Amino acid sequence: MKIEFTLNQQPIAVDVDPMQTLLMTLRQDCGLTASKEGCNEGECGACSVLVNGQLVNACLLPIAQVSGNHVQTLEGLRQTEKGQCVINALLEAKGVQCGFCSPGMVLALYVLLEQHPQPTEQQVRTALSGNLCRCTGYSMIVDAAFIAATKGAGLW
Amino acid sequence: MVAIYRPTQLADALAVLTNETCTVFAGGTDLMVRHRVRPNIVADFSQPVMFIDAITELGQIQTLADGTLRIGAAVTLAQLIAHPLIPDLLKQSAAKIAAPALRNRATLVGNVCNASPAADTLPILYLLDAKVQLQSCQGERTMALTQFILGPGQTPIDGCELLTWLEIPPQQFTQTFYHKVGTRAANALTKVSVVAAAQVVDEHVLDWRIAFGAVAPTVVRSPSLEQLVVGLNVSQLQQTHFITQLQQQYAELIVPIDDQRSTAKYRKQVALNLLKRWLLMIN
Numbered sequence: 001m002k003i004e005f006t007l008n009q010q011p012i013a014v015d016v017d018p019m020q021t022l023l024m025t026l027r028q029d030c031g032l033t034a035s036k037e038g039c040n041e042g043e044c045g046a047c048s049v050l051v052n053g054q055l056v057n058a059c060l061l062p063i064a065q066v067s068g069n070h071v072q073t074l075e076g077l078r079q080t081e082k083g084q085c086v087i088n089a090l091l092e093a094k095g096v097q098c099g100f101c102s103p104g105m106v107l108a109l110y111v112l113l114e115q116h117p118q119p120t121e122q123q124v125r126t127a128l129s130g131n132l133c134r135c136t137g138y139s140m141i142v143d144a145a146f147i148a149a150t151k152g153a154g155l156w
Numbered sequence: 157m158v159a160i161y162r163p164t165q166l167a168d169a170l171a172v173l174t175n176e177t178c179t180v181f182a183g184g185t186d187l188m189v190r191h192r193v194r195p196n197i198v199a200d201f202s203q204p205v206m207f208i209d210a211i212t213e214l215g216q217i218q219t220l221a222d223g224t225l226r227i228g229a230a231v232t233l234a235q236l237i238a239h240p241l242i243p244d245l246l247k248q249s250a251a252k253i254a255a256p257a258l259r260n261r262a263t264l265v266g267n268v269c270n271a272s273p274a275a276d277t278l279p280i281l282y283l284l285d286a287k288v289q290l291q292s293c294q295g296e297r298t299m300a301l302t303q304f305i306l307g308p309g310q311t312p313i314d315g316c317e318l319l320t321w322l323e324i325p326p327q328q329f330t331q332t333f334y335h336k337v338g339t340r341a342a343n344a345l346t347k348v349s350v351v352a353a354a355q356v357v358d359e360h361v362l363d364w365r366i367a368f369g370a371v372a373p374t375v376v377r378s379p380s381l382e383q384l385v386v387g388l389n390v391s392q393l394q395q396t397h398f399i400t401q402l403q404q405q406y407a408e409l410i411v412p413i414d415d416q417r418s419t420a421k422y423r424k425q426v427a428l429n430l431l432k433r434w435l436l437m438i439n
Protein backbone atom coordinates (compact mmCIF):
# COMPACT_ATOMS: atom_id res chain seq x y z
CA MET A 1 0.00 0.00 0.00
CA LYS A 2 1.25 3.47 -0.85
CA ILE A 3 1.78 5.69 2.21
CA GLU A 4 2.80 9.33 2.00
CA PHE A 5 4.35 11.37 4.79
CA THR A 6 7.12 13.90 5.40
CA LEU A 7 10.48 12.62 6.48
CA ASN A 8 12.94 15.18 7.82
CA GLN A 9 11.07 17.97 5.98
CA GLN A 10 11.00 16.10 2.64
CA PRO A 11 7.80 14.60 1.25
CA ILE A 12 8.16 10.86 0.73
CA ALA A 13 6.02 7.95 -0.45
CA VAL A 14 6.65 4.30 0.38
CA ASP A 15 4.88 1.23 -0.92
CA VAL A 16 4.81 -1.24 1.97
CA ASP A 17 2.52 -3.39 4.13
CA PRO A 18 0.46 -0.83 6.10
CA MET A 19 1.09 -2.78 9.32
CA GLN A 20 4.85 -2.60 8.87
CA THR A 21 6.33 -0.46 11.64
CA LEU A 22 7.75 2.99 11.08
CA LEU A 23 11.03 1.64 12.43
CA MET A 24 11.27 -1.09 9.80
CA THR A 25 10.27 1.40 7.12
CA LEU A 26 12.95 3.88 8.14
CA ARG A 27 15.70 1.30 8.37
CA GLN A 28 14.85 -0.90 5.39
CA ASP A 29 12.94 1.25 2.92
CA CYS A 30 14.38 4.70 3.63
CA GLY A 31 17.95 3.72 4.48
CA LEU A 32 17.91 5.71 7.71
CA THR A 33 19.55 3.54 10.35
CA ALA A 34 20.07 5.97 13.24
CA SER A 35 16.90 4.68 14.95
CA LYS A 36 17.79 1.33 16.45
CA GLU A 37 15.81 -1.79 17.17
CA GLY A 38 16.44 -2.75 20.77
CA CYS A 39 13.46 -4.55 22.26
CA ASN A 40 10.83 -4.14 19.54
CA GLU A 41 8.17 -3.82 22.25
CA GLY A 42 8.16 -0.27 23.53
CA GLU A 43 10.48 -0.78 26.49
CA CYS A 44 13.88 0.61 25.54
CA GLY A 45 13.49 3.80 23.47
CA ALA A 46 16.30 2.95 21.04
CA CYS A 47 13.80 3.38 18.19
CA SER A 48 12.60 6.84 19.34
CA VAL A 49 11.66 9.30 16.60
CA LEU A 50 9.46 12.39 16.45
CA VAL A 51 6.04 12.31 14.84
CA ASN A 52 4.53 15.79 14.57
CA GLY A 53 7.08 16.90 17.15
CA GLN A 54 6.15 14.20 19.68
CA LEU A 55 8.47 11.46 20.86
CA VAL A 56 7.17 7.99 19.87
CA ASN A 57 8.45 4.42 19.78
CA ALA A 58 8.81 3.71 16.06
CA CYS A 59 8.80 -0.04 16.78
CA LEU A 60 5.14 0.12 17.87
CA LEU A 61 3.83 2.43 15.18
CA PRO A 62 2.39 0.90 11.99
CA ILE A 63 3.30 2.99 8.98
CA ALA A 64 -0.43 3.38 8.19
CA GLN A 65 -0.72 5.67 11.23
CA VAL A 66 2.13 7.82 9.96
CA SER A 67 0.28 8.67 6.77
CA GLY A 68 0.08 12.44 6.33
CA ASN A 69 2.30 13.13 9.35
CA HIS A 70 5.73 14.67 9.87
CA VAL A 71 8.51 12.36 10.95
CA GLN A 72 11.82 13.57 12.24
CA THR A 73 14.76 11.29 12.94
CA LEU A 74 18.27 11.88 14.22
CA GLU A 75 19.43 12.18 10.60
CA GLY A 76 17.22 15.25 10.22
CA LEU A 77 17.73 16.70 13.67
CA ARG A 78 21.49 16.68 13.43
CA GLN A 79 21.27 19.14 10.51
CA THR A 80 19.76 21.71 12.86
CA GLU A 81 21.39 24.00 15.39
CA LYS A 82 19.31 22.54 18.23
CA GLY A 83 20.19 19.00 17.22
CA GLN A 84 23.89 19.89 17.15
CA CYS A 85 23.58 21.50 20.58
CA VAL A 86 22.19 18.28 22.09
CA ILE A 87 24.71 16.04 20.32
CA ASN A 88 27.64 18.19 21.46
CA ALA A 89 26.33 18.26 25.02
CA LEU A 90 26.04 14.47 25.04
CA LEU A 91 29.63 14.16 23.79
CA GLU A 92 30.92 16.75 26.26
CA ALA A 93 29.23 14.94 29.17
CA LYS A 94 30.71 11.64 27.95
CA GLY A 95 27.17 10.34 27.71
CA VAL A 96 27.99 8.08 24.76
CA GLN A 97 29.77 4.75 25.09
CA CYS A 98 28.59 2.04 22.70
CA GLY A 99 26.19 4.55 21.18
CA PHE A 100 23.25 2.21 20.68
CA CYS A 101 20.89 4.28 22.83
CA SER A 102 22.30 7.63 21.72
CA PRO A 103 20.01 8.46 18.77
CA GLY A 104 16.99 7.90 21.01
CA MET A 105 18.59 9.87 23.84
CA VAL A 106 19.24 12.84 21.54
CA LEU A 107 15.60 12.93 20.47
CA ALA A 108 14.34 12.54 24.06
CA LEU A 109 16.65 15.35 25.24
CA TYR A 110 15.55 17.52 22.33
CA VAL A 111 11.82 17.26 23.16
CA LEU A 112 12.62 17.83 26.84
CA LEU A 113 14.39 21.11 26.07
CA GLU A 114 11.70 22.19 23.63
CA GLN A 115 9.19 21.80 26.48
CA HIS A 116 11.39 22.89 29.38
CA PRO A 117 14.30 25.14 28.32
CA GLN A 118 15.52 25.10 31.94
CA PRO A 119 14.53 21.68 33.20
CA THR A 120 14.65 20.40 36.76
CA GLU A 121 16.45 17.13 37.40
CA GLN A 122 13.07 15.44 37.90
CA GLN A 123 11.91 16.68 34.49
CA VAL A 124 15.11 15.39 32.89
CA ARG A 125 14.73 11.97 34.49
CA THR A 126 11.08 11.73 33.52
CA ALA A 127 11.88 12.73 29.94
CA LEU A 128 14.52 9.99 29.74
CA SER A 129 12.50 7.36 31.62
CA GLY A 130 11.62 5.39 28.48
CA ASN A 131 15.19 5.32 27.14
CA LEU A 132 17.40 2.57 28.46
CA CYS A 133 21.19 2.77 28.40
CA ARG A 134 23.27 -0.28 29.28
CA CYS A 135 26.59 1.56 29.40
CA THR A 136 26.68 4.98 30.99
CA GLY A 137 24.68 4.65 34.19
CA TYR A 138 22.59 7.67 33.08
CA SER A 139 24.33 10.37 35.17
CA MET A 140 26.28 11.65 32.19
CA ILE A 141 23.17 11.74 30.07
CA VAL A 142 21.38 13.74 32.75
CA ASP A 143 24.39 16.08 32.84
CA ALA A 144 24.11 16.46 29.07
CA ALA A 145 20.60 17.89 29.48
CA PHE A 146 21.93 20.70 31.67
CA ILE A 147 24.90 21.36 29.41
CA ALA A 148 22.57 21.64 26.42
CA ALA A 149 20.26 23.93 28.40
CA THR A 150 23.14 26.22 29.39
CA LYS A 151 25.14 26.23 26.18
CA GLY A 152 22.01 26.45 24.08
CA ALA A 153 20.54 29.34 26.11
CA GLY A 154 18.43 31.43 23.76
CA LEU A 155 18.11 28.52 21.37
CA TRP A 156 15.36 26.76 23.34
CA MET B 157 -1.54 -8.17 3.87
CA VAL B 158 -4.69 -7.27 5.83
CA ALA B 159 -7.13 -4.57 4.80
CA ILE B 160 -6.93 -1.41 6.85
CA TYR B 161 -9.32 1.45 7.50
CA ARG B 162 -8.36 4.80 8.98
CA PRO B 163 -11.48 6.96 8.89
CA THR B 164 -11.69 10.52 10.17
CA GLN B 165 -15.46 10.28 10.79
CA LEU B 166 -17.09 8.11 13.46
CA ALA B 167 -20.02 7.24 11.16
CA ASP B 168 -17.63 5.81 8.57
CA ALA B 169 -15.96 3.61 11.18
CA LEU B 170 -19.29 2.28 12.45
CA ALA B 171 -20.48 1.58 8.90
CA VAL B 172 -17.44 -0.61 8.21
CA LEU B 173 -17.81 -2.45 11.53
CA THR B 174 -21.40 -3.36 10.64
CA ASN B 175 -20.22 -5.44 7.70
CA GLU B 176 -16.78 -6.60 8.68
CA THR B 177 -15.13 -7.98 11.78
CA CYS B 178 -12.11 -5.79 12.46
CA THR B 179 -9.44 -5.41 15.10
CA VAL B 180 -10.02 -1.98 16.60
CA PHE B 181 -6.67 -0.22 16.86
CA ALA B 182 -6.20 2.96 18.93
CA GLY B 183 -2.60 3.56 20.04
CA GLY B 184 -1.67 -0.05 19.35
CA THR B 185 0.68 -0.29 22.31
CA ASP B 186 -1.03 -3.44 23.53
CA LEU B 187 -1.91 -4.77 20.07
CA MET B 188 1.50 -4.41 18.44
CA VAL B 189 3.13 -6.35 21.26
CA ARG B 190 0.38 -9.00 21.21
CA HIS B 191 0.65 -9.52 17.43
CA ARG B 192 4.41 -9.26 17.20
CA VAL B 193 6.19 -12.04 15.34
CA ARG B 194 9.93 -11.42 15.41
CA PRO B 195 12.34 -8.70 14.31
CA ASN B 196 11.92 -7.59 10.71
CA ILE B 197 8.67 -9.48 10.21
CA VAL B 198 5.48 -7.45 9.97
CA ALA B 199 3.11 -7.95 12.93
CA ASP B 200 0.59 -10.68 12.27
CA PHE B 201 -2.95 -9.31 12.23
CA SER B 202 -5.34 -11.97 11.04
CA GLN B 203 -8.32 -9.70 10.41
CA PRO B 204 -8.80 -6.22 8.95
CA VAL B 205 -7.61 -3.36 11.15
CA MET B 206 -9.77 -0.37 12.03
CA PHE B 207 -7.57 2.53 13.13
CA ILE B 208 -9.51 4.98 15.28
CA ASP B 209 -6.71 7.45 16.04
CA ALA B 210 -7.69 9.80 13.19
CA ILE B 211 -11.39 10.15 14.18
CA THR B 212 -11.36 13.82 15.15
CA GLU B 213 -14.57 13.72 17.19
CA LEU B 214 -13.16 11.04 19.50
CA GLY B 215 -10.02 13.05 20.19
CA GLN B 216 -11.97 15.37 22.47
CA ILE B 217 -12.42 15.90 26.20
CA GLN B 218 -15.69 17.64 27.06
CA THR B 219 -17.86 18.62 30.02
CA LEU B 220 -21.58 18.04 29.59
CA ALA B 221 -24.28 20.34 30.99
CA ASP B 222 -24.67 18.22 34.17
CA GLY B 223 -20.93 18.38 34.85
CA THR B 224 -20.18 14.89 33.49
CA LEU B 225 -16.74 14.65 31.92
CA ARG B 226 -16.52 12.80 28.58
CA ILE B 227 -13.25 11.46 27.26
CA GLY B 228 -13.14 10.26 23.64
CA ALA B 229 -11.61 6.95 22.58
CA ALA B 230 -8.78 8.60 20.63
CA VAL B 231 -7.53 10.70 23.58
CA THR B 232 -3.98 9.69 24.43
CA LEU B 233 -2.59 9.38 27.94
CA ALA B 234 -0.32 12.37 27.24
CA GLN B 235 -3.32 14.52 26.24
CA LEU B 236 -5.17 13.37 29.35
CA ILE B 237 -2.29 14.31 31.65
CA ALA B 238 -2.01 17.76 30.06
CA HIS B 239 -5.73 18.58 30.16
CA PRO B 240 -7.07 21.04 32.78
CA LEU B 241 -10.46 19.30 33.23
CA ILE B 242 -9.11 15.87 34.17
CA PRO B 243 -9.25 14.91 37.88
CA ASP B 244 -5.84 14.83 39.47
CA LEU B 245 -6.05 11.18 40.56
CA LEU B 246 -6.68 10.08 36.97
CA LYS B 247 -3.70 12.14 35.81
CA GLN B 248 -1.51 10.59 38.49
CA SER B 249 -2.36 7.05 37.46
CA ALA B 250 -1.96 7.80 33.73
CA ALA B 251 1.43 9.40 34.43
CA LYS B 252 2.59 6.14 36.02
CA ILE B 253 2.02 4.20 32.81
CA ALA B 254 5.20 3.32 30.88
CA ALA B 255 7.15 6.40 29.69
CA PRO B 256 6.52 9.63 27.70
CA ALA B 257 6.91 8.17 24.19
CA LEU B 258 4.41 5.39 24.90
CA ARG B 259 1.97 7.83 26.53
CA ASN B 260 2.06 9.93 23.36
CA ARG B 261 0.33 7.05 21.52
CA ALA B 262 -1.47 4.90 24.11
CA THR B 263 -5.07 5.83 24.85
CA LEU B 264 -7.11 5.78 28.05
CA VAL B 265 -9.89 3.83 26.36
CA GLY B 266 -7.37 1.29 25.02
CA ASN B 267 -6.20 0.72 28.60
CA VAL B 268 -9.86 0.13 29.60
CA CYS B 269 -10.72 -2.17 26.66
CA ASN B 270 -7.62 -4.23 27.22
CA ALA B 271 -9.20 -5.12 30.61
CA SER B 272 -5.92 -6.22 32.15
CA PRO B 273 -6.00 -6.88 35.92
CA ALA B 274 -2.90 -4.67 36.08
CA ALA B 275 -4.31 -1.80 33.97
CA ASP B 276 -3.32 1.34 35.83
CA THR B 277 -6.29 3.53 35.02
CA LEU B 278 -8.98 1.01 35.99
CA PRO B 279 -8.82 1.38 39.81
CA ILE B 280 -9.27 5.14 39.64
CA LEU B 281 -12.04 4.82 37.03
CA TYR B 282 -13.85 2.36 39.32
CA LEU B 283 -13.40 4.79 42.17
CA LEU B 284 -14.92 7.63 40.15
CA ASP B 285 -17.96 5.51 39.09
CA ALA B 286 -17.01 5.81 35.43
CA LYS B 287 -19.35 4.68 32.66
CA VAL B 288 -18.65 3.63 29.11
CA GLN B 289 -20.62 4.42 26.00
CA LEU B 290 -20.69 1.83 23.23
CA GLN B 291 -21.86 2.82 19.77
CA SER B 292 -22.75 0.90 16.63
CA CYS B 293 -24.84 1.58 13.56
CA GLN B 294 -27.80 0.12 15.44
CA GLY B 295 -27.56 2.61 18.28
CA GLU B 296 -25.77 3.19 21.54
CA ARG B 297 -25.73 1.84 25.06
CA THR B 298 -24.14 3.14 28.23
CA MET B 299 -23.11 0.94 31.12
CA ALA B 300 -21.17 1.17 34.36
CA LEU B 301 -17.51 0.30 33.99
CA THR B 302 -18.03 -2.44 36.60
CA GLN B 303 -20.40 -4.10 34.14
CA PHE B 304 -18.05 -3.63 31.22
CA ILE B 305 -15.01 -5.33 32.74
CA LEU B 306 -16.01 -8.99 33.03
CA GLY B 307 -12.61 -10.53 33.71
CA PRO B 308 -9.02 -10.43 32.44
CA GLY B 309 -9.26 -9.35 28.79
CA GLN B 310 -13.02 -9.86 28.79
CA THR B 311 -15.64 -7.24 27.94
CA PRO B 312 -19.19 -7.49 26.56
CA ILE B 313 -18.32 -5.36 23.53
CA ASP B 314 -19.85 -6.60 20.30
CA GLY B 315 -17.88 -6.79 17.05
CA CYS B 316 -19.92 -4.03 15.43
CA GLU B 317 -19.45 -1.69 18.39
CA LEU B 318 -16.85 0.85 19.35
CA LEU B 319 -16.31 2.18 22.83
CA THR B 320 -16.69 5.83 21.89
CA TRP B 321 -16.73 7.73 25.17
CA LEU B 322 -15.75 7.23 28.75
CA GLU B 323 -17.89 9.25 31.17
CA ILE B 324 -17.02 10.44 34.66
CA PRO B 325 -19.78 11.96 36.81
CA PRO B 326 -18.94 15.13 38.77
CA GLN B 327 -17.80 14.59 42.35
CA GLN B 328 -15.88 16.30 45.09
CA PHE B 329 -13.29 14.99 47.48
CA THR B 330 -11.34 16.71 50.20
CA GLN B 331 -8.60 14.08 50.21
CA THR B 332 -7.17 11.54 47.82
CA PHE B 333 -4.53 8.82 47.86
CA TYR B 334 -2.75 6.90 45.10
CA HIS B 335 0.06 4.41 45.35
CA LYS B 336 1.41 2.15 42.61
CA VAL B 337 3.95 -0.50 43.54
CA GLY B 338 6.21 -1.50 40.64
CA THR B 339 9.79 -2.63 40.23
CA ARG B 340 10.88 0.82 39.09
CA ALA B 341 9.25 4.19 38.59
CA ALA B 342 8.89 3.98 34.79
CA ASN B 343 8.09 1.17 32.36
CA ALA B 344 7.03 -1.20 35.12
CA LEU B 345 3.73 -3.00 35.23
CA THR B 346 1.90 -2.83 38.54
CA LYS B 347 2.42 -5.42 41.26
CA VAL B 348 -0.35 -3.84 43.30
CA SER B 349 -1.99 -0.42 43.37
CA VAL B 350 -4.35 1.38 45.68
CA VAL B 351 -6.39 4.47 44.97
CA ALA B 352 -8.69 6.15 47.46
CA ALA B 353 -10.70 9.31 48.03
CA ALA B 354 -12.77 10.84 50.79
CA GLN B 355 -14.87 13.84 51.60
CA VAL B 356 -14.46 14.91 55.19
CA VAL B 357 -16.19 17.94 56.66
CA ASP B 358 -15.55 18.92 60.29
CA GLU B 359 -13.99 15.51 60.98
CA HIS B 360 -17.16 13.88 59.72
CA VAL B 361 -16.71 11.34 56.90
CA LEU B 362 -19.31 12.11 54.21
CA ASP B 363 -17.78 9.94 51.48
CA TRP B 364 -15.05 7.30 51.63
CA ARG B 365 -13.84 5.05 48.81
CA ILE B 366 -11.00 2.70 48.06
CA ALA B 367 -10.13 0.52 45.05
CA PHE B 368 -7.35 -2.05 44.66
CA GLY B 369 -5.64 -2.96 41.38
CA ALA B 370 -3.79 -6.17 40.41
CA VAL B 371 -5.03 -8.11 43.45
CA ALA B 372 -7.90 -10.00 41.79
CA PRO B 373 -9.15 -10.78 38.24
CA THR B 374 -10.82 -7.35 38.21
CA VAL B 375 -10.48 -4.21 40.34
CA VAL B 376 -11.67 -4.67 43.93
CA ARG B 377 -14.05 -2.02 45.19
CA SER B 378 -16.76 -2.70 47.76
CA PRO B 379 -19.62 -0.22 48.18
CA SER B 380 -20.91 -2.19 51.19
CA LEU B 381 -17.60 -1.98 53.09
CA GLU B 382 -17.33 1.69 52.16
CA GLN B 383 -20.69 2.26 53.81
CA LEU B 384 -19.21 1.02 57.11
CA VAL B 385 -16.87 4.00 57.07
CA VAL B 386 -19.20 6.69 55.80
CA GLY B 387 -20.88 8.56 58.65
CA LEU B 388 -18.07 7.93 61.14
CA ASN B 389 -15.89 10.46 62.81
CA VAL B 390 -12.25 10.58 61.73
CA SER B 391 -11.11 9.51 65.22
CA GLN B 392 -13.32 6.40 65.06
CA LEU B 393 -11.89 5.11 61.81
CA GLN B 394 -8.36 5.54 63.09
CA GLN B 395 -8.81 3.28 66.13
CA THR B 396 -6.66 0.19 65.96
CA HIS B 397 -9.47 -2.32 66.33
CA PHE B 398 -11.49 -0.61 63.59
CA ILE B 399 -8.54 -0.68 61.22
CA THR B 400 -7.83 -4.35 61.94
CA GLN B 401 -11.46 -5.27 61.46
CA LEU B 402 -11.69 -3.41 58.14
CA GLN B 403 -8.43 -5.00 56.99
CA GLN B 404 -9.89 -8.43 57.75
CA GLN B 405 -13.01 -7.66 55.76
CA TYR B 406 -11.05 -6.42 52.76
CA ALA B 407 -8.70 -9.40 53.05
CA GLU B 408 -11.57 -11.63 51.95
CA LEU B 409 -11.96 -9.69 48.70
CA ILE B 410 -8.25 -9.42 47.94
CA VAL B 411 -7.34 -12.65 46.16
CA PRO B 412 -4.12 -12.04 44.21
CA ILE B 413 -2.04 -14.56 42.28
CA ASP B 414 1.65 -15.39 41.99
CA ASP B 415 3.09 -14.34 38.64
CA GLN B 416 6.39 -13.16 37.14
CA ARG B 417 5.97 -9.72 38.70
CA SER B 418 5.16 -10.59 42.30
CA THR B 419 3.67 -13.07 44.75
CA ALA B 420 0.14 -13.36 46.08
CA LYS B 421 1.40 -13.02 49.66
CA TYR B 422 3.31 -9.80 48.99
CA ARG B 423 0.45 -8.25 47.04
CA LYS B 424 -2.10 -8.95 49.75
CA GLN B 425 0.10 -7.65 52.57
CA VAL B 426 0.97 -4.47 50.70
CA ALA B 427 -2.67 -3.85 49.76
CA LEU B 428 -3.77 -4.15 53.40
CA ASN B 429 -0.87 -2.00 54.61
CA LEU B 430 -1.86 0.70 52.14
CA LEU B 431 -5.47 0.50 53.36
CA LYS B 432 -4.17 1.23 56.85
CA ARG B 433 -1.94 4.04 55.62
CA TRP B 434 -4.92 5.64 53.90
CA LEU B 435 -7.13 5.38 57.00
CA LEU B 436 -4.45 7.01 59.13
CA MET B 437 -3.92 9.81 56.61
CA ILE B 438 -7.50 11.06 56.77
CA ASN B 439 -8.08 14.30 58.59
Ligand SMILES: Cc1cc2nc3c(=O)[nH]c(=O)nc-3n(C[C@H](O)[C@H](O)[C@H](O)COP(=O)(O)OP(=O)(O)OC[C@H]3O[C@@H](n4cnc5c(N)ncnc54)[C@H](O)[C@@H]3O)c2cc1C
Nearest residue numbers: 042182183184185186187229254263266267269275276319
Ligand atom coordinates in the same frame (compact mmCIF):
# COMPACT_ATOMS: atom_id res chain seq x y z
C1 LIG C 1 6.42 -0.92 27.19
C2 LIG C 1 5.01 -0.92 27.66
C3 LIG C 1 4.72 -0.51 28.95
C4 LIG C 1 3.41 -0.50 29.41
N1 LIG C 1 3.16 -0.08 30.70
C5 LIG C 1 1.91 -0.10 31.16
C6 LIG C 1 1.64 0.32 32.51
O1 LIG C 1 2.54 0.68 33.27
N2 LIG C 1 0.35 0.29 32.95
C7 LIG C 1 -0.67 -0.09 32.14
O2 LIG C 1 -1.82 -0.08 32.59
N3 LIG C 1 -0.46 -0.48 30.86
C8 LIG C 1 0.80 -0.49 30.36
N4 LIG C 1 1.02 -0.91 29.07
C9 LIG C 1 -0.10 -1.38 28.26
C10 LIG C 1 -0.70 -0.36 27.26
O3 LIG C 1 0.24 0.60 26.86
C11 LIG C 1 -1.94 0.35 27.81
O4 LIG C 1 -2.91 -0.61 28.13
C12 LIG C 1 -2.53 1.38 26.80
O5 LIG C 1 -3.32 2.31 27.50
C13 LIG C 1 -3.34 0.75 25.70
O6 LIG C 1 -3.86 1.76 24.85
P1 LIG C 1 -3.74 1.69 23.25
O7 LIG C 1 -4.47 2.85 22.72
O8 LIG C 1 -2.33 1.54 22.85
O9 LIG C 1 -4.53 0.31 22.99
P2 LIG C 1 -4.56 -0.64 21.72
O10 LIG C 1 -3.37 -1.52 21.72
O11 LIG C 1 -4.85 0.14 20.50
O12 LIG C 1 -5.86 -1.49 22.10
C14 LIG C 1 -5.93 -2.28 23.28
C15 LIG C 1 -7.18 -3.19 23.19
O13 LIG C 1 -8.37 -2.40 23.28
C16 LIG C 1 -9.15 -2.54 22.10
N5 LIG C 1 -9.69 -1.20 21.82
C17 LIG C 1 -8.96 -0.04 21.84
N6 LIG C 1 -9.79 1.01 21.65
C18 LIG C 1 -11.04 0.51 21.52
C19 LIG C 1 -12.32 1.11 21.31
N7 LIG C 1 -12.48 2.44 21.23
N8 LIG C 1 -13.41 0.31 21.20
C20 LIG C 1 -13.26 -1.04 21.31
N9 LIG C 1 -12.09 -1.66 21.51
C21 LIG C 1 -10.98 -0.90 21.63
C22 LIG C 1 -8.22 -3.10 21.06
O14 LIG C 1 -8.91 -3.84 20.07
C23 LIG C 1 -7.29 -3.96 21.89
O15 LIG C 1 -7.88 -5.20 22.16
C24 LIG C 1 2.34 -0.93 28.57
C25 LIG C 1 2.64 -1.33 27.27
C26 LIG C 1 3.95 -1.34 26.80
C27 LIG C 1 4.22 -1.77 25.41
Ligand code: FES
Nearest residue numbers: 038039040045059
Ligand atom coordinates in the same frame (compact mmCIF):
# COMPACT_ATOMS: atom_id res chain seq x y z
S1 FES D 1 12.93 -0.93 19.97
FE1 FES D 1 11.27 0.38 20.24
S2 FES D 1 11.25 0.73 22.34
FE2 FES D 1 12.79 -0.79 22.14
Ligand code: FES
Nearest residue numbers: 097098133134135
Ligand atom coordinates in the same frame (compact mmCIF):
# COMPACT_ATOMS: atom_id res chain seq x y z
S1 FES E 1 25.83 4.10 25.42
FE1 FES E 1 25.61 1.98 25.24
S2 FES E 1 23.48 1.73 25.59
FE2 FES E 1 23.80 3.77 26.07
